[in-house]
Amino acid sequence: MSVVFSVFMLTLLVITTFAIVRTRHLFVAVVLTGIFSLLIAAIFFLLDAADVALTEAAIGAGIATVLFLGALALTGEHERGGSRNRLLSLAVVAVIASILIYATFDNPRFGDPQAPVHQHVSPWYLDGTREYIDIPNVVTAVLGSFRGYDTLGEVFVVFTAGIGVLFLFSAQPRRRRSSSQPATGPIEGEGLRHYLIPRVVGRMLIPFILLFGLYVQFHGEYGPGGGFQAGAIFAAAVILYALLEGETRALRALPASVLTGLMAGGALLYSAVGVAGMLLGSHFLDYSVLAADPVVGQQIGIVLIEAGVGITVAGVLISVFHAFAARESV
Amino acid sequence: MYYVVTIATVLTMALALVRALLGPSIYDRLLAVNMFGTKTVLLLSLIAFLYGRPDFLDLALAYALINFIGVLAVLEFIRQRTARNLARGENEGL
Numbered sequence: 494m495s496v497v498f499s500v501f502m503l504t505l506l507v508i509t510t511f512a513i514v515r516t517r518h519l520f521v522a523v524v525l526t527g528i529f530s531l532l533i534a535a536i537f538f539l540l541d542a543a544d545v546a547l548t549e550a551a552i553g554a555g556i557a558t559v560l561f562l563g564a565l566a567l568t569g570e571h572e573r574g575g576s577r578n579r580l581l582s583l584a585v586v587a588v589i590a591s592i593l594i595y596a597t598f599d600n601p602r603f604g605d606p607q608a609p610v611h612q613h614v615s616p617w618y619l620d621g622t623r624e625y626i627d628i629p630n631v632v633t634a635v636l637g638s639f640r641g642y643d644t645l646g647e648v649f650v651v652f653t654a655g656i657g658v659l660f661l662f663s664a665q666p667r668r669r670r671s672s673s674q675p676a677t678g679p680i681e682g683e684g685l686r687h688y689l690i691p692r693v694v695g696r697m698l699i700p701f702i703l704l705f706g707l708y709v710q711f712h713g714e715y716g717p718g719g720g721f722q723a724g725a726i727f728a729a730a731v732i733l734y735a736l737l738e739g740e741t742r743a744l745r746a747l748p749a750s751v752l753t754g755l756m757a758g759g760a761l762l763y764s765a766v767g768v769a770g771m772l773l774g775s776h777f778l779d780y781s782v783l784a785a786d787p788v789v790g791q792q793i794g795i796v797l798i799e800a801g802v803g804i805t806v807a808g809v810l811i812s813v814f815h816a817f818a819a820r821e822s823v
Numbered sequence: 824m825y826y827v828v829t830i831a832t833v834l835t836m837a838l839a840l841v842r843a844l845l846g847p848s849i850y851d852r853l854l855a856v857n858m859f860g861t862k863t864v865l866l867l868s869l870i871a872f873l874y875g876r877p878d879f880l881d882l883a884l885a886y887a888l889i890n891f892i893g894v895l896a897v898l899e900f901i902r903q904r905t906a907r908n909l910a911r912g913e914n915e916g917l
Contacts, residue, residue, distance in 0.1 A: 494826065495873075501833060505840055512844050524852045527893055528843055531863040534882070538867055543879050546867075550885045554860070555892030562900045684899065691895055702888050709881070716878050722885075729889045736895050 499539045506532045517572045523561040530557060543717035544632045547709070551725035556810055559732055563817030625781075626791045628714040636719065637795035641778040644798070645763055647721075648805050652760045655809030662816040684739035695737045702730040710803050714792070720799040724806025731811050740818050752812045759805030766797045829869045836862045853897060860890040 509532060513525045530553025537546035601608035622634040636644050685691050710723030735743035767778040774782060780794025781787035836859055843855035867883040 495870075498829070498833060498870075501837075505837060508844070509840065520849060521846070521852060524849070524856050524897075525843060527856045528840060528859050531859055531886075534886075535863055535866055535870075538870055538879070538882060541874070543882060547882050547885060550882055551889070554886050555889045555896070558893035559896040562896050566900060566903065685895065685902070688898075691898070695895065698888065705884065705888055709885070712881075717881055726885065726889065729892055733889075733892050733895070736892070736899050 495539055499536060502532055502536050502539065506536065518570065519565055519568075519572055520570050523558060523565060526561065527553070527558050530554065544630075544719065544722075547717045547722045548725070551709075551722045551729070555729045556725060556732065556814075559736075559814060560817060563814065567817070567820055625788065626795070627788050628792060628795070630714055630716065632717075633713045633719055633795065633799075637798055638780060638791055641767070641798065644802065645767065645778065648760050648763055648802055651809050652756055652805055655756050655812055658813045659816055662820060684735065684742075685737050686739055692737050695733055699730050699734055702726060702733065706730065706803075710799065711796070713799055714795065720802025721806055723799075724803040725810060727803065727807040728810035728814070731807075732814050735814065735818070740815065744815065747811065749812070749815065752808050752815070755804050755808030756812060759801040759803065759808060761801075762804065763798045763801035766794055766801070770794070825869060825873045829866065829873060832862055832866045832869060836866065853894065857891075857894055860886065864890070 506529065509525055509529050513522050513529065516522050516525070530549060534546045534549040534553060537543075537549060601610075605611075618631060618635055618639065621639065622628065622631045626634045626638055628634055706723045706726035709718035709726055710720065713719035713723070731743065731747060734746070766780070766783075770779045770782055771777050778794075780791045783790035783793045839855045839859045839862060843852045843859065846852055864883045864886045867886065868880055871877055871879040871883065
């Protein structure tokens with residue numbers, strides 16, 4: 494039955510994707526992207542991939558829309574006319590699509606128990622998690638410990654992306670036209686402060702969002718969740734505050750220097766845990782030596798690196814949001 | 824019983840999607856997306872019970888908490904655009 498649901502949702506997903514590509518109105522495209530994110534999260538969930546679905550939920554539910562709108566405010570709302578080489582683009586896409594479809598013929602059937610991945614990879618991780626780390630959520634064990642290098646790489650990718658965005662936005666200093674200064678000045682940094690209902694409801698929700706973020710952060714060993722998702726949820730809470738109270742107050746609560754510190758600090762914390770393993774006489778990112786009992790050591794290591802991931806992700810997302818909001822439209 | 828409710832929810836999502844695709848105004852689409860989000864929260868909760876894993880309700884909770892931020896951002900976007908257009912119009916008038 495869940496296959497029927499999945500196929501139905503995938504059909505809706507394809508329809509949405511076509512609509513996003515077809516529409517010329519970028520604002521409509523942003524709105525439809527929200528639906529796309531909701532659909533894909535539901536499909537991940539149907540496929541029993543709760544951690545991925547939670548990531549999609551945390552990013553796609555709010556932050557993606559906010560950042561897209563930030564970009565729209567800087568550019569125009571309508572897509573420019575298509576390029577002239579439409580036939581060439583169509584040919585390239587068709588060739589790549591046929592290669593990809595051809596490549597899927599070699600894949601094992603969906604859910605095939607005889608597939609190679611179910612023969613030795615998955616059983617090893619399932620048994621290894623119980624033996625070495627002893628936490629219920631195998632996804633967290635694989636991400637945090639077994640594939641710790643990959644996750645460290647991901648954190649540095651997020652960090653680099655954040656630095657890149659900040660660099661691009663700082664490349665051209667803000668040009669404030671003196672004539673329009675009084676007109677735009679009070680509007681920009683104010684947010685939705687004069688709208689009573691969003692403000693009251695939003696302010697009530699912010700503490701709960703932060704609490705839920707902490708829960709996702711530190712419950713990642715037991716249920717779906719972890720640093721990436723929690724970082725996005727923290728960022729969502731701060732962005733909500735910035736929307737309600739205005740940029741200025743949000744920056745007063747969490748100054749840009751603190752945000753930059755968070756960006757670098759999380760990545761540094763992750764690396765420091767790795768180096769600590771080396772100093773204590775083992776390999777980089779081997780947490781077994783962090784405590785007398787190797788299993789406890791692994792758990793301590795995972796909690797620490799997840800905290801690093803969460804700090805970096807939150808710092809990067811909030812900084813990128815502020816970078817978008819600080820720019821005037823061109 | 825869960826199946827009946829799930830099918831009904833999925834069909835409602837399809838109807839909301841139709842409204843979001845047809846428009847015609849941007850506010851129709853916004854309302855459709857908002858409704859789609861609510862229905863997704865419901866669907867996730869239903870599937871969590873259908874699979875017998877109620878601890879997956881975390882996901883529905885995540886959506887319920889932060890789904891409306893997008894709508895607030897749209898509100899702020901429209902407000903800023905209107906204000907900017909007004910300011911620009913005044914300047915042109917002068």
